[in-house]
Structure formats: structure tokens, C-alpha cells
Amino acid sequence: MLRRLALLLALLLPALPAFGQAWPDRPVRLVVPYAAGGATDVGARVLAEALGQVLPQPVVVENRVGGAGMIAAEFVARAAPDGHTILFNNTAHAVLRVVVPNAAIDPIRQLLPTVILSEMPMVMLVANSFPAADGRAFIAAVRAAPGRYDFGSTGGGGTLGMAALLFRRTAGLEMNEIPYRGGAPATLDLAAGRIALVFDVALTAFQTAKGGQARAFAVTSPERSPAAPEVPTWREIGVDAEMLVWQALFLPAGTPAPVRAALHAAVARVQQTEAVKRKWTELGVDRVLALSPEESERYVAREVERWEALMR
Numbered sequence: 001m002l003r004r005l006a007l008l009l010a011l012l013l014p015a016l017p018a019f020g021q022a023w024p025d026r027p028v029r030l031v032v033p034y035a036a037g038g039a040t041d042v043g044a045r046v047l048a049e050a051l052g053q054v055l056p057q058p059v060v061v062e063n064r065v066g067g068a069g070m071i072a073a074e075f076v077a078r079a080a081p082d083g084h085t086i087l088f089n090n091t092a093h094a095v096l097r098v099v100v101p102n103a104a105i106d107p108i109r110q111l112l113p114t115v116i117l118s119e120m121p122m123v124m125l126v127a128n129s130f131p132a133a134d135g136r137a138f139i140a141a142v143r144a145a146p147g148r149y150d151f152g153s154t155g156g157g158g159t160l161g162m163a164a165l166l167f168r169r170t171a172g173l174e175m176n177e178i179p180y181r182g183g184a185p186a187t188l189d190l191a192a193g194r195i196a197l198v199f200d201v202a203l204t205a206f207q208t209a210k211g212g213q214a215r216a217f218a219v220t221s222p223e224r225s226p227a228a229p230e231v232p233t234w235r236e237i238g239v240d241a242e243m244l245v246w247q248a249l250f251l252p253a254g255t256p257a258p259v260r261a262a263l264h265a266a267v268a269r270v271q272q273t274e275a276v277k278r279k280w281t282e283l284g285v286d287r288v289l290a291l292s293p294e295e296s297e298r299y300v301a302r303e304v305e306r307w308e309a310l311m312r
Contacts, residue, residue, distance in 0.1 A: 022056070023082075023083050023258075023259050023262045023263070024055060024056070024057040024083060024084055025057070026057055026084060027057050027058050027059070027060055027084070028051070028055070028057060028058070028059045028060070028083070028084050028085075028086065029059075029060055029062050029084065029085045029086065030044050030047070030048050030059055030060065030061050030062065030086050030088050031062050031063075031064055031072050031075060031076050031085065031086065031087050031088065032044045032061060032062070032063050032064070032072065032088050032089075033064065033065065033069035033070075033071070033072035033073065033087075033089055033092075034063065034065060034069075035063060035065050035182075036063050038182070038183075039201045039203045039204065039283065039284075040088065040089070040090050040247065041061070041063060042203070042283060043088070043117070043118065043247050043280075043283060044061050044088040045061050046276065046279045046280065046283070047059075047088070047117065047267070047270070047276075048060065048061050050270035050273070050275075050276050051266055051267070051270055053270075054266055054269055054270055055266055061088075067100060067103075068092070068096065068099045068100055068157050068158070069089060069092055069093065069096055069157075070096055070099075070100045070103050070105075070107065072087060072089070073087060073089070073093070073096060073103075073105065073107040073111060073250075074103065074104060074105050074107075076111060076250065076251075076252060077105045077107065077110040077111050077252055077253070078105070078252070079252050080252070081251065081252040081253065081254035081255040081256070082255070082259065083251060083255055083259035083260070083262070083263055085252070086114075086249050086250065086251060086263070087111060087249065087250040087251075088247065088248075088249060089247070089248060089250060090159060090245055090246060090247050090248070091159055091162065091243075091244075091245045091246055091303065091307075092157050092158055092159055092162065093107065093111075093248070093250070093300070094300065094303040094304045094306075094307040094308070095157040095162065095307045095308060095311050096108075096157065097304075097308065098157065098307075098308050098311040098312055099157035099311070108300075108304055109253065110252065110253045111250040111251070111252065111253065112250060112251045112252070112253055112255060112260065112293070112297070113248055113249075113250055113293070113296040113297050113299065113300040114248075114249045114250060114251050114255075114260050114263055114264060114293045114296055115248060115249045115263065115264050115267045115268075115290055115291060115292075115293070115296055116246055116247075116248045116289050116290075116291040116295070116296045116299050116300075117246070117247045117248055117249065117267070117271070117288075117289055117290065118246065118247045118280055118285040118287060118288055118289055119221075119244040119245070119246050119285065119286055119287040119289065120201060120202045120203075120221075120225075120244065120245050120246075120283070120284050120285045120286055120287075121202055121219040121220045121221035121225055121243070121244065121245070121284075121286065122159060122160075122163040122199045122200065122201060122202070122205070122219070122220040122243055122245060123199065123200055123201070123202055123205030123206065123209070123216050123218070123219055123220070123228075123231070124163075124167070124197070124199055124216065124217045124218040124219070124220070124234075125187070125190060125197070125198045125199070125200055125205055125208060125209065125214040125215065125216060125217070126138055126190075126196065126197055126214060126215050126217050127190050127191070127193050127195065127196050127197070127214060127215075128191075128193070128212075128213075128214060128215060129193035130149075130193075130196050130197075134217060134232075134237065135217040135218045135232065135234075135236075135237030135238070135239075136237050136238055138197075138217055139171050139173065139237065139238060139239070142173045142174075142175060142196075143171070143172065143173060146173075146174035147174050147175070147176065149175050149176070149195075149196040149197070150175065150176045150177075150178045150194075150195040150196055150197075151164050151168075151175050151176070151177060151178065151195060151196060151197040151198065151199075152178050152179075152180050152186030152187075152189060152190060152195045152197070152198045153177055153178070153179060153180070153186070153198075153199075154179070154180055154181070154182060154183060154186070155177070155179040155180075157311070159199075159201065159245050160183055160186065160198065160199050160200060161177070162243070162307065162311075163199035163220055163243055164177070164197070164199050165310065165311070166220075166241050166243055166310065167199070167220075167234070167239060167241070169310065170234075170239050170240060170241040171238070171239050175196075175197070178195055183198070183200050183201070183204060184204075186198045186200075187200060187204070187208055187213070187214070190208075190213070190214050191208070191213035191214055198214070199220070201245055201284060202219070202225060202227060202228075202283075202284025202285075202286075203283045203284040205284075206225075206227055206228050206284060209228070209231075216228060216231045217231075217232075217237065218231065218232055218233060218234050218236070218237050218239070219231050219232075219233055219234070220233075220234055220241075220242055220243040220244070221233060221242060221243075221244055221286060222235070222242045223286075225284070225286055226281075226286065227281070227284055227286075244286075246299070246303070248296060248299075248300065249263065249267070251263070257293075260293045261293070264290065264292055264293055267290050268290035271288055271289070271290040272290075276288070
């Protein structure tokens with residue numbers, strides 16, 4: 001009887017799920033919804049390089065651009081739930097269902113937030129030619145001339161458009177949206193004085209301001225950014241709102257808890273190192289994080305509830 005039981009176990013074991021095996025057992029793909037060179041892509045490469053030094057397998061960044069981020073989201077959602085295909089996305093993930101309402105997947109239900117990695121502000125950039133010396137004066141000028149001034153955004157639920165929407169709704173401003181294919185061409189038109197306003201992530205926005213191409217009138221975070229402590233917050237210029245751009249890792253629904261825990265543990269390990277913290281800071285990040293899967297789920301749920309209501 002014992003010999004028969006041993007034989008039966010030997011036959012069954014190869015067919016059992018490999019969830020108990022060490023993760024990862026092959027290269028890991030970190031899928032980014034945006035083109036190479038942007039802030040999200042750069043952040044993904046910082047993390048991939050760091051993880052590659054502590055994991056037994058390499059971590060490769062893969063850019064799958066299009067559909068306001070839905071192409072990458074669908075690719076990961078349909079991948080095997082074994083932790084080897086991971087979505088690296090930002091705050092724009094919270095509005096995917098509104099921006100792409102007829103998608104083949106539900107990115108909120110079919111992707112599990114597993115680690116919140118960072119938080120950074122958006123920066124309110126105003127054209128040098130605009131007749132206002134600070135944020136309060138800018139708001140007063142725009143309010144006095146509804147529909148006269150233009151702002152640039154990437155449309156489609158991107159963080160530039162999200163910040164501009166929240167700003168205009170909260171401040172009660174009527175402006176014209178000018179869509180661009182990316183933050184860089186919008187900033188070029190801002191520098192040329194063709195538009196009045198652009199919101200950009202801290203990484204590139206502070207470079208733009210320090211280079212004299214535009215003026216930084218405010219950050220969207222609740223506190224001033226260590227990267228530019230001279231720039232006031234939204235609330236300091238009279239805008240009763242805040243916005244933090246976060247970056248996070250998502251896994252396909254059904255990924256086992258031990259795999260999610262292993263990914264979180266690896267990320268937490270590298271996020272604690274001074275080298276990685278320094279790289280994040282250079283990207284304009286205010287807070288370097290490694291929230292647990294449970295904390296990350298609650299965090300994203302709050303963001304989805306907030307942003308979907310605003311976008312709708």
C-alpha cells in the first residue's frame with residue numbers, strides 16, 4: 001500500500017501547480033504602457049536594474065504603448081498568474097475604465113495592485129509670457145477671461161490632463177484644452193508662449209523651470225517638494241486640492257498570495273538601499289515606498305473611486 005501511494009504521488013506531483021516553487025524561475029517581464037524615455041519608463045528601468053541584482057532571474061522592461069495604457073494592461077491581465085509578467089503603471093491606471101469604457105478587460109478587477117512604489121507631485125508650469133507673477137495672480141487673470149487661455153495635455157486620461165482637470169474644477173476656471181502626443185511637445189509650445197499652462201511630472205517640470213523655459217507656480221502635493229522647496233503648494237495659492245502621481249506594480253488576478261508576497265519582499269529590499277533611493281530622488285520622487293499588497297489594494301481603490309467620479 002505504501003509503495004502504491006508513493007508511486008501515485010510521484011505521478012501527480014509534476015501536474016500540481018508550481019506555486020510552491022521559488023519565484024522567479026525564469027526571466028521577469030516588467031510591462032510599461034508608455035514609450036521609452038518617459039518618466040514612467042525611466043522609473044521602471046531603475047526598479048528592473050535593482051531587482052535584477054537581488055533576484056535569481058533578470059528583469060526585462062517591455063514597452064507596450066497605446067490605448068491610453070489599456071494595451072499593456074490587457075496584455076498583463078491575460079498573462080499567466082505566476083508573477084513573471086508585471087504591469088508597471090502610474091496614477092493614470094485609476095481612470096482606465098472611464099477613458100476606455102468598452103475594453104475587453106476590466107483593468108481594476110483583473111489586475112491586482114501589489115506594490116505602491118513612489119509618490120511625486122505634478123508641477124504647475126506657466127508660460128514666461130503670461131502676465132502673472134504667481135499662482136494666485138494666474139488664477140485671477142484666467143477667471144477674469146473665461147475661455148481665453150489654453151492649456152496643454154496629453155488627453156486620454158494621462159496625468160497631465162488629470163492634473164489640469166482637477167485644477168480647473170477646483171479653481172473654477174474655464175480654459176481650452178490643447179491635446180499633444182506627449183509632455184515634451186506641450187512643454188515646447190509652453191516655452192514658445194503658444195499656450196499658457198501645462199502640468200508636468202516633477203522630473204521634467206523642475207528641469208524646465210530651472211532652465212528658464214517656464215515658471216513653476218505650484219506643486220500639487222500637500223507639502224512642498226524637497227526638490228524645489230521654493231515652489232508653493234496648490235493650497236498655498238488658493239486651490240483646495242492635491243494630487244500625487246504614484247507608481248505601482250500590478251499582477252494578473254489569480255496570482256497566488258505567496259508570489260505576491262515574494263515580489264513585495266524583493267521590492268522592499270531594493271527600495272531600502274541608498275542607491276535606489278537616490279535614483280528615485282533624482283526622478284523627482286518625494287516618497288520612496290514599498291507598500292504591502294493589502295495596503296496597495298486599499299490605496300488604489302481609494303484613487304479609483306476618487307478619479308473615476310471626477311472624470312465622469
